[in-house]
Amino acid sequence: MKAPRLRVAAIAHSVAGxxxxxxxxxxxxxxxxxxxxxxxxxxxxxxDGHGSSRHAAEGATFAVQxxxxxxxxxxxxxxxxxxxxxxxxxxxDAVGRRLVLAxxxxxxxxxxxxxxxxxxxxxDLEVTHRYGTTLSAAxxxxxxxxxxxLGDGATLWVSPEDEVLRPLGDDxxxxxxxxxxxxxxxxxxxxxxxAWTPPAxxxxxxxxxDGYVNSYPDDAALDAVARDYARLVxxxxxxxxxxxxxxxxxxxxxxGCGDDVSLALIHFAPLEDAR
Amino acid sequence: MSVDGNLPLEMELPGGPLSARPLDFIxxxxxxxxxxxxxxxxxxxxxxxxxxxxxxxxxxxPNAAVxxxxxxxxxxxYWHIPTPTPVEQVAWTPLSASGSTAMGRALSMxxxxxxxxxxxxxxxxxxxxxxxxxxxxDDFRAGLNALMAEPWGKKAVxxxxxxGEGADLAVLRAFMGHPELEPLRANNAETLVQCVRWxxxxxxxxxxxxxxxxxxxxxxxxxxxLPAPPPPASAADVW
Numbered sequence: 001m002k003a004p005r006l007r008v009a010a011i012a013h014s015v016a017g018x019x020x021x022x023x024x025x026x027x028x029x030x031x032x033x034x035x036x037x038x039x040x041x042x043x044x045x046x047x048d049g050h051g052s053s054r055h056a057a058e059g060a061t062f063a064v065q066x067x068x069x070x071x072x073x074x075x076x077x078x079x080x081x082x083x084x085x086x087x088x089x090x091x092x093d094a095v096g097r098r099l100v101l102a103x104x105x106x107x108x109x110x111x112x113x114x115x116x117x118x119x120x121x122x123x124d125l126e127v128t129h130r131y132g133t134t135l136s137a138a139x140x141x142x143x144x145x146x147x148x149x150l151g152d153g154a155t156l157w158v159s160p161e162d163e164v165l166r167p168l169g170d171d172x173x174x175x176x177x178x179x180x181x182x183x184x185x186x187x188x189x190x191x192x193x194x195a196w197t198p199p200a201x202x203x204x205x206x207x208x209x210d211g212y213v214n215s216y217p218d219d220a221a222l223d224a225v226a227r228d229y230a231r232l233v234x235x236x237x238x239x240x241x242x243x244x245x246x247x248x249x250x251x252x253x254x255x256g257c258g259d260d261v262s263l264a265l266i267h268f269a270p271l272e273d274a275r
Numbered sequence: 276m277s278v279d280g281n282l283p284l285e286m287e288l289p290g291g292p293l294s295a296r297p298l299d300f301i302x303x304x305x306x307x308x309x310x311x312x313x314x315x316x317x318x319x320x321x322x323x324x325x326x327x328x329x330x331x332x333x334x335x336x337p338n339a340a341v342x343x344x345x346x347x348x349x350x351x352x353y354w355h356i357p358t359p360t361p362v363e364q365v366a367w368t369p370l371s372a373s374g375s376t377a378m379g380r381a382l383s384m385x386x387x388x389x390x391x392x393x394x395x396x397x398x399x400x401x402x403x404x405x406x407x408x409x410x411x412x413d414d415f416r417a418g419l420n421a422l423m424a425e426p427w428g429k430k431a432v433x434x435x436x437x438x439g440e441g442a443d444l445a446v447l448r449a450f451m452g453h454p455e456l457e458p459l460r461a462n463n464a465e466t467l468v469q470c471v472r473w474x475x476x477x478x479x480x481x482x483x484x485x486x487x488x489x490x491x492x493x494x495x496x497x498x499x500x501l502p503a504p505p506p507p508a509s510a511a512d513v514w
Contacts, residue, residue, distance in 0.1 A: 019338050019484050051486025132489045152487075173490050176400055176430045181489030190490075210487070214397050217294045225290030232289060244286050256293040257397075258338025258484065 004142035005200055007271055010042045011242035012264035015249040017211055019258030028056040028133075029209050029260040032064035036072035037080060037141060043068040045137035046262040048153060048209040050181065052132070055107075059131030062106045063182055067137035070099045071146070075139055084195040087139075087146040091193035096148060100188045107131040107183075132183035136207040140198075140266045145205060148193035152179040152210045153262075154222065158230035160201035164223040168192040179210070198268045204230040205266040212249075212263055215256020229265060238267045295340040298399040298483055299359055300329070300475070301388075302345040303381050305407035305438070310372040314408055314438055314514060317464040319369040321471040326365055328476045332483070333362045339399055339483035344388070348381035350374030378411035378446070382418030389427040400498055401427055402482050404474045405450050406436040408514070410443035419449060432482050432499050434474045436461055439514035459504055463513045469505040477502045 016027035028049035036043055047063035049056025074095055078086055111127035134151025147167065149155050152174035157165045169192060173180050180190035206226050216222045232241050249261045304318065322345075333341040342359035346352055347370050355370065388394070389401060422428040435447035435458040447458035459474070461467035478501060485499045 017338075019336070022335075023484070048487070050488050050492075052488035052492065129489060129492050132492065175426055176398075177485045177487050178490050179487060181492075183489050184491050214296055215293050216290065217395065217397065221291055228289030232286070236286070240286075248288055251288050252293060253338075256338065257296045258336075 004040060005271060006142040006198060006202055006268045008040065008042055008140045008142055008266065008268055009238050010044045010140065010264060010266045011238055011245060012044055012046060012262070013245045013249055014046065014209075014260060014262040015246060015253060017258050017260040018254045020260060025051075026057050027260050028060055029211065029262040030057070030060035030064045031262050031264060032068045033264070034068040034072060037075050040080075041075055041139065041141040042266065043071040043075070043137070043139050044207065044264045044266055045135060046153065046207050046209055046264050047136075048134045048151070048211065048260065048262065050132040050179075053130050053183070055110075055131045056133060058110060059107060059133040059183070062110070062131065063103055063133045063135045064137070066103045066106060067099060067135055070095060070102060071137060071139040074146075075141065080141070082144070084144055084146075084197050087144055087195035088193070091146055091148055091195060096188040096191040096193060100182060100191070103182050104128050126183070128183040132181045134179055134209070135182055136264075138205055138207060138266060140205065140268070142268075143197060144195055145198050145266075145268075146193075146195040147205065147207070148191055150180050150182055150187060150191045152213070154206075154208050154213045156206045156222070156226040158204040158206070158226050160199060160203055162227050162230060164226045167194050167196070200270065202268040202270050204233060204268070207264040209260065209262040211257060211259030211261040212252055214259060215252050215261070233265065233267050238265065241265065295338050296397055296399045297359070297395055298339040298341050298479070299394070299401040300341060300343050300362070300479060301385055301401060301403050302343075303378075303385060303403060303405040304345060304347050304355070304370060305376060305378070305409065306347040306370045306372045307349045307376040307409060308373050309376075309409045309441065310438070313464070315370055315372040317467050318406060318438070319367065320464070321468045323367040324468055325471045325475040326362070326367060328472055329362050329479060332476050332479050336480065336483040341479065341483070346381045346384055348377045350377060352377050352381035352384050354384070375412040376407070376409050377413045378405075378407060379413040379415040379418030382415070382450075383421045386418070386421040386425050386428050389422070389425045389431070391427065394427050398427070400482055400485060401431040402474075402478055403431045403433045404436065404471075405433070405447065406438065406471070407447065408438035408442050411446060415446055430498055432478055432501070434478055435459070436467070436470045436474065438467060456501065456504065460507060466505070473505050
């Protein structure tokens with residue numbers, strides 16, 4: 001086993017949107033951070049349940065649970081020394097399909113236990129559509145960043161030189177209120193995934209729900225957000241940013257688009273710099 | 276810690292200025308000669324009367340930045356309010372009526388403004404309200420095709436109000452493209468006020484926070500789930 005050169009740590013949070021609060025609707029975003037690989041790795045996920053789905057909040061919660069478990073299992077199966085190529089191959093093929101089917105299985109079972117019935121005037125939907133959600137998730141080890149996304153959330157990487165990259169691109173199908181979703185048949189075909197080796201100087205991965213994305217006018221403004229988080233983490237440490245994260249997200253929702261807002265940060269710090 | 280939003284005083288929110296999502300509301304108004312007299316006067320009054328209620332809706336939905344524009348059409352089509360104007364700043368200049376009914380041209384002009392850019396990617400679905408008392412005298416189908424060729428045109432909440440008995444309902448239905456909702460009928464000044472008010476408040480409210488949904492999932496009729504429209508025109512018809 002190689003000696004780790006980076007320390008990996010993560011924080012995440014979700015807050016109910018300002019518009020949701022005004023309309024007395026619950027937060028339908030979810031997040032999860034799970035340590036794995038004896039603490040040297042983390043699996044992180046954020047999900048954004050569709051406002052049109054009656055059980056969106058549960059769907060998002062099941063999504064982050066399923067994703068972090070699936071990624072932790074992948075890490076365990078591949079071992080600590082697997083290269084990015086092995087992760088990429090798994091993510092693009094079996095893992096994506098396994099994740100989607102596992103989530104659909106969980107919501108089908110929840111739906112049958114919950115005895116979901118159609119309400120008057122409600123369209124006849126597949127059970128999974130009542131739990132519809134997007135998902136962004138990542139597995140981070142000192143040697144690998146493996147991430148995947150389905151739907152209109154954003155995944156940004158800030159390099160040590162403050163360059164902002166979008167390793168997964170955008171959801172090509174998302175427009176206005178429509179997005180790719182875990183709930184659609186064959187959803188794994190819309191899943192975007194990649195893996196790479198983090199540089200020795202570290203970096204910051206951000207995963208955010210569309211409530212964060214839509215609170216800024218364009219990609220350039222969102223890049224500035226990502227760079228500021230990277231600077232803040234370097235200057236103050238991840239824990240200090242974590243303590244402020246809920247307040248940040250509330251501000252974004254109040255002064256931005258009003259939707260639920262989620263953000264996860266995964267920090268790769270050179271061991272000598274790690275706080 | 277500050278009280279509002281629990282931000283630590285010494286830590287500023289990362290990034291630059293935040294922005295509410297733009298919601299474009301565009302009136303497409305018939306100002307042809309058949310509208311001359313009481314109809315155009317009532318239309319001006321109805322739009323002007325709707326503005327305070329629109330401002331109230333906008334105030335109650337601060338996360339949507341409502342921007343108003345208006346096109347008038349007669350022998351040609353012209354921007355009456357050419358730039359997207361925050362609803363708080365809209366002052367209505369009355370229209371006068373003359374000429375023919377270039378409705379198709381008005382739709383084409385609207386379509387050009389729904390292209391991205393100038394429309395931002397992260398906008399809310401626009402609301403288009405077409406009000407007419409007659410039939411198009413130009414190529415309506417070409418205008419509608421241009422509108423529907425734009426993703427934001429297709430995604431727009433499109434409402435039509437027919438003034439009087441001479442309005443071409445088939446054309447207005449085609450504009451709306453709504454499987455359930457019919458064009459609203461205004462046969463007197465009072466119902467015109469009600470119809471314009473509904474379109475500019477209830478519809479605006481519904482469009483200001485549309486719930487997200489999965490691709491391929493059954494969509495609400497007409498892009499956004501709309502509240503019930505006002506009851507049909509009363510018997511006291513004057514037009």
